[in-house]
Amino acid sequence: MEHGDMRRHHLSLVLEALLADGASSRAALAQRVGLTKATMSTLVADLLGRGLVTEGSARRDGQVGRPGVIVEPRGTSLGALGLEIRVDEVAACLVDLTGEVRFSSRRRVDNERSRPTTVANRLVAVAEEVLGEAAGADVRCVGGAVAVPGLVDPDTRALVAAPNLSWPEVLLSRVDDRLGLSLAIENEANLAALAELRHGAGTDLRSFVSVTAGGGVGGGVVLERTLVRGHHGFAAEIGHLVVDPGGPACSCGASGCLEAVIGRDGDAPAEVVVDALASALRSIAHVFDPQAVVLGGTLAGLGDGDVADLEAVLVERTLGGRWHPTQVRRSPLGRDAALIGGATLTLDRLITDPTILPPLDSTKEPMS
Amino acid sequence: MEHGDMRRHHLSLVLEALLADGASSRAALAQRVGLTKATMSTLVADLLGRGLVTEGSARRDGQVGRPGVIVEPRGTSLGALGLEIRVDEVAACLVDLTGEVRFSSRRRVDNERSRPTTVANRLVAVAEEVLGEAAGADVRCVGGAVAVPGLVDPDTRALVAAPNLSWPEVLLSRVDDRLGLSLAIENEANLAALAELRHGAGTDLRSFVSVTAGGGVGGGVVLERTLVRGHHGFAAEIGHLVVDPGGPACSCGASGCLEAVIGRDGDAPAEVVVDALASALRSIAHVFDPQAVVLGGTLAGLGDGDVADLEAVLVERTLGGRWHPTQVRRSPLGRDAALIGGATLTLDRLITDPTILPPLDSTKEPMS
DNA sequence: AGAGTTCGTATAGTCTCTGAACTTATGGTC
DNA sequence: GACCATAAGTTCAGAGACTATACGAACTCT
Secondary structure, three states: HHHHHHHHHHHHHHHHHHHHOOOOOOHHHHHHOOOOOOHHHHHHHHHHHOOEEEEEEEEOOOOOOOOOOOOOOOHHEEEEEEEEEEEOEEEEEEOOOOEEEEEEEEEEEEOOOOOOOHHHHHHHHHHHHHHHHHHHHEEEEEEEEEEEEEEEEEEOOOOEEEOOOOOOOOOHHHHHHOOOEEEEEEEHHHHHHHHHHHHHHOOOOOEOOOOOOEEEEEEEEEEEEEEEOOOOOOEEEEEOOOOOOOOOOOOOOEEEHHHHHOOOOOOOOHHHHHHHHHHHHHHHHHHHHOEEEEEEEEEHHOOOOHHHHHHHHHHHHHOOOOHHHOOOOOOOOHHHHHHHHHHHHHHHHHHHHHHHHOOOOOOOOOOO | OHHHHHHHHHHHHHHHHHHHOOOOHHHHHHEEEEEEHHHHHHHHHHHOOOOOEEEEOOOOOOOOOOEEEEEEEEEHEEEEEEEEOOOEEEEEEEEEOOOOEEEEEEEOOOOOOOOOHHHHHHHHHHHHHHHHHHHHHOOOEEEEEEOOOOOOEEOOOEEEEEOOOOOOOHHHHHHHHHHHOOEEEHHHHHHHHHHHHHHHHOOOOOOOOEEEOOOOEEEEEEEOEOOOOOOOOOEEEEEEEOOOOOEEEEEOEEEEEEHHOOOOOOOOHHHHHHHHHHHHHHHHHHHHHHEEEEEEEEHHHHHHHHHHHHHHHHHHHOOOOOOOEEEEOOOHHHHHHHHHHHHHHHHHHHHHHHHHHOOOOOOOOOOO
């Protein structure tokens, strides 16, 4: 730790406060973040210099005293790219700092029977389409992430195990080069959880687990508002919790996994789905003790009655349920969840450390 | 964050380095921690002032140059109390900063059929015995923690759900008063995991899950060397993972939980135990992606063959197993694990923030 | 118009770290 | 034994970031 870390952390707090609770004056910000007005002045000046915030008009609300100058996040002029490769489609979207999906594109293709380079070309194509629109609207893209259905080693950026999809690890660097961006790669369910955390059903939660069905049953675990990736990046594979040891065989080598029982798209009969989910959610509640479970993908289509049944199970058939019941929520994000999560991952890095954006050089050249 | 936080953090790093890698000179410490010699001088002076380290003799090893003065952690003169209440015994131990169990006491009693105040008296008795010995050996006790079999709310210090044991929450404050210490209360399996992390099978791991049988089947989850408690403090209840939906009824309201299948002491036939464990460990590997699973309590008695079988299942029947297999280890801590963990919890607080120990006032009174 | 309030900045002071110079203690060499 | 090379630990000036206090600016209320 050094001095700069403190600065970075405070810049991050200020930016986050502005994005989360809206624009406000320096004085109000100082109070919200817990710093003095003097420090806040310098922090805001720094963010202004990096183009991350703008000064708006002075407050005009009839309050007594000198009106504060409103500091606004420049949320709409900075964004990140979310990309997605699935067995039957490629997609791209650009999300700005406010969390709004500004541009998006999705194409049905047959990636399963295509060569990896073809898949890469398709990905570049949708990405360039979205980036073009973004450039036209003066939105600067600071990076992006690719969502893939399978296990990912986040450090080497290798796709380790993906059913029906081959993606040699060198390809990503070539996509990077062609787009002129640095892309991360991450499991789609993990990214979906990140999207829930920032823009979906988890914005008010500190800890939750998301379960998504659609081309596989994936999970994402968020504890203390941080995504849990596991030691090798393989955590949160909720689809392989055992719900019926005598059930159908699963691709993972065992039998009776949640995914094998309810189908890769969660398209088994509703009764089967709810029963299997109930068992899996009980296990989740016992091992993670989250505030809520968020159902995404096709599972977001469950009816109120089914959700109530699941919540009842979590109250009656878990140890802690009677004292602190676990909520069951449905995702509002639809099928773009992973895509939004990919952009969110990148934007989060910017929010965590605003200094990765260099200060715009606003020094006027002195006349010699 | 303020200035003091940086100082605190650095003091903590130095103390931790000394305890983990042994005594060394200021210059060597500076290099290990990544700070300058000048800063290290002031940090060591601070720790000396708090009585946490001592200066030893100068190095005498025939190296050229001025010999460094060895700084040693005063590990043996500071300790913390670990307490334990079980259905059939109470126990206490005192662990010093080096991790050594210095004094301990354990008594078989019938807590199930006793009034809470009686239980409290028994606890105070074993604690006082150990504290007396500690005082005789000049070991200062900085606090302690009570391990209990059940769900605990760490903030209110309430024991929420414990089978066969009643422990009104006010009692702990009275125990505090009588011992003159501030005691934390925590689930015994969580504390056992903490003990593994610091002094058992997990000292070299960043992420692991411990599973302990004995008066119930408990679990503890450590991710990035931090204990996962869950949002309400109820996480890691591994004993209630479902391994056989058609199996025996469990106290939690469901049926076929690991605990119900292998018995509260893990005393079912070995074959049943290994089968059920295999299923549970697969789920654990899929959701947490740990480096290893640590078996404790009576499960530490499993034979090499059984452990090999479990490891094989984790390789062959998990998604990521072929790339990054999860190890299976047995705990070396025996039945004192939770006890040691309780002390560790307290000592960790001291290591995390050495400033909670006030500086010994070494100012000589000036003659007026 | 003057009093009271609140905002933003400026200034001085504190805390903690760094870097370079300096003192101290030792081993090696002639 | 004198002298040099080497490494440890301290001292001191200085930089970065924060706080506290004071002050001018801008507004409302009477």
